[in-house]
Amino acid sequence: MNYIRVKLTVVLLVFSLLLSLVIAVVDYDKLRETVLQSQATEIHFAEDKIIHNLSTIDKVYNLFDVEMAEKMKTISMELLVKYEREPDFGSWDFDVLKEEYDMDIFILDETNTVIYSSFEEDIGLDFKACCSGFSKLLDQRRKEGEFTHDGLDLQSKTGEFKKFSYMPTPDQHYLIELAVLLEDKEIYKQFNFMDTIESLLQEYDIIEAIDVYNSGGNLLGVKTKGFKMNMINERFLDVFEQxxxxxxxxxxxxxxxxxxxxxxxxxxxxxxMRGYSTKRVVAIAYNNDIVAGMLSEYKNQFFRQLIVILIGVIALSFIIARIVSKPIHLAFHDSLTGLSNRAAFEDERQKRVHRNKKHALMMIDLDDFKSINDQLGHVEGDKILKVFASTIKDIISPGHLAARVGGDEFLVLLDTDETENIEKNAKLLIKKFNNRMDEYSFDKGMRTSISIGIASSLEKEPFDELYTRADQALYKSKMNGKNQYSISE
Known part of the structure; x- marks a missing residue:
């Protein structure tokens, strides 16, 4: 029964461990997928929100632009009239003009360099040197000779949001540029995308930074000083351009x-599309370590749970094995002697006969056993049966199959057809059982012996025929005086 218990424990343990492991792994994968999906949802939500905010700003400014653009066009025409009267910009008082029009005024020469301005920080700014793409656009506007205006754009030196317009002089030597600060306008305060960026940074831990760049790679919304502009990091230039x-x-x-x-x-x-500013690139930096940390914590939690599950499974397997092993053992073993019963013998011998080409069958019967039961009672008879079963276990090696198939009838299937080995086992059985019966008869005054019939398998012989020959050999032993063995020829 110990063998069955161990075997059952191992089977239950392996099955339970595999099942628990599969369930745990599936649960962990689901949890991991949930975390990654949550991260992806946050990322897409942040992206959609900032893009939607930029789109809203542009649409709102388009409506706001109509009135502002007309005003800037009117002022530009007045400045053209002034240029016709006073072509020398050096004689213009730009501070007075700024106060009069409430706008900054810039004069760009043919190289797209700011030579005069009410915004002194920009005097000397060379667009051809800093912003070649924008400089080409200015050249195109100069040639077209018409008033143009952009949407929300960046003041290159300060990072302030302004609206710019451009009017070339009739001789196409200069561009008159106007700039209106938007940050002090109520519409900017209501639709400031920098506030959206700040709220997203506070709301999502995985977001480290959100930057918005114009087509020239200038960072929007960051105030600067001097002539150095906030440009995109060089290591991102290639992907930015792409x-x-x-x-x-x-x-x-x-x-x-x-x-x-x-x-x-x-x-x-x-x-x-209006000007150089309405085409932008949004850069959002996500912290991978935060998600990795969450997954690592979940993994540690998974292993802790798995250890608890394994301990529980091992304990449960031992308990179930102890409970179930006994009924299973009784189902396949004789309850009195502990040997295999007929059902177990039939099942096992089919496997062995199929697996081993050579085998032999010993059919064993206790001599005069009915008389013992009649005179001494079944209790004593059962004791003798136990003694003989113990004798079989001592003589027959575990590799062979022994079974009690009737009241006093026993079968032994040997995995050999060598006569010498077969006879050796038969002689030992008879001798050792007689010795034990000598001790038993000393107490009870009665004894019994065993008769054995042996048949070795023939090539392709059905087991039924082998059984019949062993039974005939047993009958021969009985007829020849009992307490002996006979071998079927």
Missing amino acids: VRKKGETEEVFVSENGEKLTYRFIPYQADE
Whole structure:
């Protein structure tokens, strides 16, 4: 029964462990997928929110622009009249003009350099040197000779949001540029996308930074001093240009200050293209370490739970094995002797006969056993049966199959057809059982012996025929005086 218990414990343990492991792994994968999906949802929500905010700003400013653009056009025409009267800009008082029109005024020469301005910080700014793409656009506007205006744009030196307009002089030598500060306007305060960026940074821990760049790579919304502009980092220039030209989102993985970040560069273009500023690129940096930390914690939790599950499964397997092993053992073993019963013998012998080409069958019967039961009672008879079963266990090696198939009838299937070995086992059985019966008869005054019939298998012989020959050999032993063995020829 110990063997069955161990075997059952191992089977239950392996099955339970595999089942628990599969369930735990599936649960962990679901949890991991949930975390990643949650991260992806946050990322897409943040992207949609900032893009939607930019789109809203552009649409609102389009409505606001109508009145402002007309005003800037009127002022530009007045300045052209002034230029016809006073072509020497050096004689103009730009501070007075700024106060009169409530706008900054810039004069750009043919090289697109600011030579005069009411905004002194920009005097000397060379667009051809700093912003070649924008400089080409200015050349085009100068040639077209018409009034043009842009949407929300960036003051290159300060990072302030302004609206710019451009009017070339009739001789196309100069461009008169006007700029209106938007940050002090109520419409800007109501639709400031920098406030949206700040709220997103506070709301989502995984977002490290959100930057918005214009087509020239200038960072919007960051105040600067002097002539140095906030430009996109050089290591992102290639991907920035690729996103700007192809209009497709790209990702870059970097390490900053010991943290692993993912930069997503998202193209944005206003519904209505006006100037150089309505085509932008949004860069959002996500902290991969935060998600990795969450997954690591979940993994540690998974292993802790798995250990608890394994301990529970092992304990449960031992308990179930102890409970179930006894009924299973009784189902396949004789309850009195502990040997295999007929059902177990039939099942096992089919496997062995199929597996081993050579085998032999010993059919054993206790001599005069009915008389013992009649005179001494079944209790004593059962004791003798136990003694003989113990004798079989001592003589027959575990590799062979022994079974009690009737009241005093026993079968032994040997995995050999060598006569010498077979006879050796038969002689030992008879001798040792007689010795034990000598001790028993001393107490009870009665004894019994065993008769054995042996048959070795023939090639392709059905088991039924082997059984019949062993039975005939047993009958021969009985007829020859009992307490002996006979071998079927």
